[in-house]
Amino acid sequence: MTVKKVLLKSLDSKINLDDFDDEGLFYILPTEDSLIDKRVNYIHDKGFLKNIKFMTFDALFFQTAPPTNPNPLYSFYVLKKILRKYFPKEEYFHDFSKNIYDFFNDIFVEGIDFSSLLTFKDTFIKSLYEVIEEYESFFAKKNMTLYKAYRKSICQLKIKTLIVDGFVDFRYWHLKLIEDISENSDVYIHLPFNLKEFNLIEKNLEIFKKMGFEIECDDAKELDSYLKGKNIEIIKGQNFYNNMVFSYIKKSINESSIKNLSIILNDKSMGELLYACQDLEELSFDLDRKIFDFIGDQIKVYFNFLDKKNRDNIMLRTQLHYIPISQDVDKILQILYMNNFSRIEDFDEKFKDNLFIDKNHIGDFLDFVDQIKTEKIDPYNDLDYYINFLKNLEDKIREILDRDFENLKDAEIYRVGNLSLDQIDKFINIADSFKDMYDKISFKEFREILFTYLDSISLKSLRNYEGIKTASLDKIYYSNNEIGIYLSYDKNKNLYKKNFIYNDDNMEDLKRIGLVKDYNQIELIELIYRLCNDKKSIFLIKNDEISNSLNLIKTRGNIEISTYEDNYISSALNAYENINREDDFKLDSTNICQLKRILENRSFSATDFDSYVKSGRDFLIERVFKIEEYEDSFKEVDYLKDGSIYHKILENYFKNRKVYDEDYLKNLIMKETFPKCSKVEDLSFSDKFKFIKDFSYLLDIVRADTDTNRINKDFMPKLFEQRFSFDIGPINLVGSIDRIDAKDDEEILIDYKSSSSSTRTAADVFNNKSFQSVIYALARKNKDKKIAGFYYKIIKNFKNVPIFVNEKYIDKYDKGRFYKSDDEINEFLDNATNKIIELYKDMCDGVFYNEDEKKKGN
Template structure:
């Protein structure tokens, strides 16, 4: 059919218009006029001597409308920063009832049990106040369109015919507009009727059109006649559904399917990836080394210098974690500028001159013209929003809102690939040769609506307002249309303890059996280049003379616990690599040891001084700092315990005393924490911070692997030429001394152990004690996980 410029075609989205133009031929004819449905409704509306307000002005009017209203009863805060976010709930409710031509009074009449009487009374007050403010300012908003609109006949009369390709839902107000336009010009509407859009199509039926089968319809709305109807057939040629244990692993499947589709001869520009959660695009971009994708939703500004600095400043002010403060230094943010303009102003009212300086600073960081243009727009609107208020607004509240608004900026994807990544709504009325849908999960498909805040679903149903079910069905309609319009389909979903495939899958893919299997392993090689650990179980026998080694108590303990561990640590010297924030067992012990050494090396020995020294060891690790706070009380108990001992006559004669000497022909070395003396008797003290400290007994000493007190005893004997020695663990956790009561037995055992060291060959076998392996850093290497 020949098209003329006198025809207007209305499509649901700009992308569907581009798709239409690229797939159509217009030889020897004038191009038709094409606009989106949103633009169509804007153009056909005409308001005489009225100004249309923007989002910022709407918020200011709403703020005025809720003054002297009990917002707490609605569960909404009246503070500026909270209301800015929550006011949207009120506005959406007003918009919904205005769009459906429903009055609050009619809802009250239907609310038989008066469950919502108080809420509706408050909402009615706000609604009436808001309408009065609009009238006072000679303004219109979508909420009062119905009162003042006229049909823009200058626009409508340009055309001999208008065709609307309807995908979605007409509100009652929009439907009334369509009716008015159809009186001025020949208006045809094309749509699909299926089981999920019954509520949408009911408006056409109520208007007098005989629509009774699930089909594709073209209707003449002007004369209420059906022009054509035909079966809406599915074009599916291939379908594949795969489950994965994590969202990221879906990306491997997505890439594989793209490769397969292209190998099949499908044009990459006719392949689309649908994201039920558009935020997933941020993760997808990280793995897009091949530059497969272009992003219909735009690209976030997270990697821009402007955003990085803004986010670093905001994060450091909200939470003064050391890593966030360090980020300020890393980004070379001037410290005095940061302190004066941000930190000192944080809990003070925001000032216009400060705001201007801040905006100037952020703009100086950025060179991207597109970003600067969008940033300027936000700054202009934000200034209007913040400084039009009578209420004092704290800098921290204003900066929080500013951070949120800047975070929402997206830029056009100019360096784009051929495969389009889009959200569900953007895909309306577009046909694809190949389609991939990820995250086909119960939590996302259909997406849950947040609009039923003030009324129950049952009450909404009674007054004919859209319910949660209606909105979910509309999403299902979009998915069914999208899938019907595609030939080759691949679907992935996440299955784990918190999520599962959407129940909608079994309905829309009713002819396909969905397997209960996960496919992570089949595809993960696409994303990850695995470096698998090779475990070795063979014997490791070395020609080595253990008697020539200088032994410490800790290295001996390691050898006796597990010879393989000793081999890996002391011979191969493989050290632990761990980035965990969880403190190591030795970190607290080292701090306590160092604190007590410093404390006893100076004359002022009170708790205050001990605490002062202890506080020098504050860590950048928050978990370790928590342990240190707990130990402050224990150190107070330590001072009390020590005072009692010194009253008995004890004196300290050595701290951190190093030693090295021969015993049974083997060199022993180490460092004694502390040596006390009472008259002519020496007390060897080894500080311990463990909460479950135990000493050997006559029943257990034969299996002993810890000979630390024996090493210390022999060292003191060697250093001071005396046998009047007692060896103790200083149990700092429970604040008591634990004496080594089987010292002689363990010394004899130590001699026997050292006798076995005088050999030329050692088998470094793995231990069989699972308790030893549990906390061993080499357990993965030994395959003991």
């Protein structure tokens, strides 16, 4: 006799896996995030997983699913063909079919009886009964099913005990799976949601009672008693909302750690804001983001061009990188923009005399016209013709993607590009199954099928597990964290489908048959559970408006809304409260005295003066008026960045090797990045990907810097992140130099930049608009070193960008525009030193620059 038990417990209840025999123990959690979280915590506590299988229902389903479910793309087009018979006059037929398909899919997933459609008031819904009958019958004849089905031979998984933990609600197929497993295995359902106010829990209990489950229940409590004494804040930001958000994120990191902080989003757009600002704010977020499918997009552009060669499509086609034209793109685009045309036929031989075009470019332009005229596809052919056309196109795109990676070494573009091409391969395999529907097919229809597939796929960014966990509530309500920051809870979330069937008129019938659930109640239970298990919860809102769910929490928890005081500057997004927020702001005499005391007691970085010269206002906002106590808490976070690890690896490499040694570099990467693992083959998939990325990047640096034919080959990398601290008059300057290449006491100073756009020019340096290279040089001269030059090294292409080179120590190899004599460099450094002192005095006097204007506060 098997055990079948539901454990209805209080919100702080936790299941103890050690109470169960781990042999054949399957532990089912509601989301992927909660699964990762629980598994990591278990390993942290116990050191290993034993024999426990941590899974989601989806993962369990895929181990038991039969190969009888049709591909969704294929089943959609089968339904679309059936719908055409019943609704031949429907105007927007593709979108109409999508809505019906989603509706039918919900019916199959929830196991709803087709005949229930006949009970609807809406006559249109009633008319769909015959459609779904024919749709299901089509696949039944092929021994295929549209239900989310599984093998009854689930016992092959050897499940002795199944624990289902943390589900607020269950899908139909979840319940069927539980019911069948309970015939031969012990099953425990842990529901830590015993709240008096919610009838959803009672409905779930009734379902399990009918399945023969025993109910073990704690005394239910009211919401007020759970919220009493919980640390929950609601804060409105008014005009300082963005600054408030980032301020509280940074304060929370300081209070706890990145690992123990979660950001819960009630609106996807807020996630995009966090992602867009993370570099500016020096933060990183673990966001599940859909990334742009640039290859799929270019295929769409090309297929639209083949279908209709009008002006817009020609212009877009000309710019395709992965399906390139043979001519100079910029020149061709310039000609196209200058000439008025509406279709490709306008560019015939007679028309060339009327072209606005440089005579030197006529030949190239006519070649371009010939190329795009010859790019054709048959308007009607068999399926294999179009599949082969797409295959050939894919092969050409892959060649360009591989070539780009060899030249540019951009691992993320290469990864996303290959993911996209893998999806094209999948589509080609799926398209083969359409042969039983089409003897021949039009190009327009094939294009529509391809575009439907491309629109349905989702290319995901790599998870940043070192970042702050950021997700919607339904994904992380059952994860463990100390602090939760809740964003966008000042407005209600639309929890219902954007589908014309799911309208207000049908809602009562949809709920009655079980197709629409009380999503507001589900979300509210998830929210309450999360609030009662976090040590601290902070809701950040814009004004006094709040959502219905937050209003309930506020009322029942007796929580007051407080107003944010804008006294923490997280970045340049907001100004300091004592600064007039106009561009021509002034400081009053009181603030000048306060500012002078701050400046006299602070150290200056190598880029502080650059910031001051560019914009005195930004210098104050970003670098002076900030809370100093938070700086130390970020140091540990900074060391997590790849740059510091790369520097350490390179420093160790060049201390021990002067020549190219691939194996030694591999060993260093393993030692520094994966200290607990000695072999690459033993790494996890994600770690292997990181190793390949790190190895590829560092290998190129080492190869370039050990090339015996390189410029400055006598100088070898010696120091990385070399810290300095020295004084110029009353000014204390501190910082670190990314890299120093040395030959005896002669040194080349190098600063790494992500791209050439982030470098300063030699003109900036010699015209006293940039002082970073000056301060680096003075720091090393202070150590009696001879300055041979200063370079930026661009990490994307490993290119050196010289600012100045001392011809006394390095022979000229170009026209010499960056070369200076030793006397010229010393004179320049002396003048720059005087300028730094002058700028410091201006700061203390309240003088600020906004590009070309000077503003003086009195």
